[in-house]
Amino acid sequence: MAEISYAYIQVDGNGAVQNIAMFENYEDANRITRAVYGDQAFAAEYRYAVRPGGIDRFHDGRFWMVAEDGTETEAEYIPTEQDKINMLQAENAQLKEESNELTLAMAEVIGGGVYAE
Structure with missing residues (x-):
């Protein structure tokens, strides 16, 4: 039987988007994200066009793309x-x-x- 995986955005405790990874369910994604990035970290379903590596951010309940000059624009929602x-x-x-x-x-x-x- 094939397993189905879903993409999740891994956000560290400071709100930086650290990684986008595949998990079978939200509970595993969230548990592993907290284990790797700290107790305040969380996983979110991949529904926003963000880049990993600590570039883009999550704050005020939304994801933000951060430009080279530091300006932020709300990340595009992926339906x-x-x-x-x-x-x-x-x-x-x-x-x-x-x-x-x-x-x-x-x-x-x-x-x-x-x-x-």
């Missing part, structure tokens, strides 16, 4: 497959609603005699 499916389902529902509204509007125009052949 999961489920996030993408949810977005497409919401978009599909919106398009169906708009299509129904347009169909009803056309039926009123045609049925009201505004449109004549």
Whole structure:
């Protein structure tokens, strides 16, 4: 049986992104991250475009990319497959609603005699 691994961001106790590593589950990722980087360290699901090696940071509840001059910009969120499916389902529902509204509007125009052949 194949084991499935997931990428986790390993953040040290100072909020520096130290590594991105594969683990089978969150508990292992968090336990090993604390063992390697200290009791205040943690692991987070890889959902943000960050670089390892202590360059990028985590603070104020968000991940940040740090430029060479020290300026920080919020890291880009990487949607999961489920996030993408949810977005497409919401978009599909919106398009169906708009299509129904347009169909009803056309039926009123045609049925009201505004449109004549």
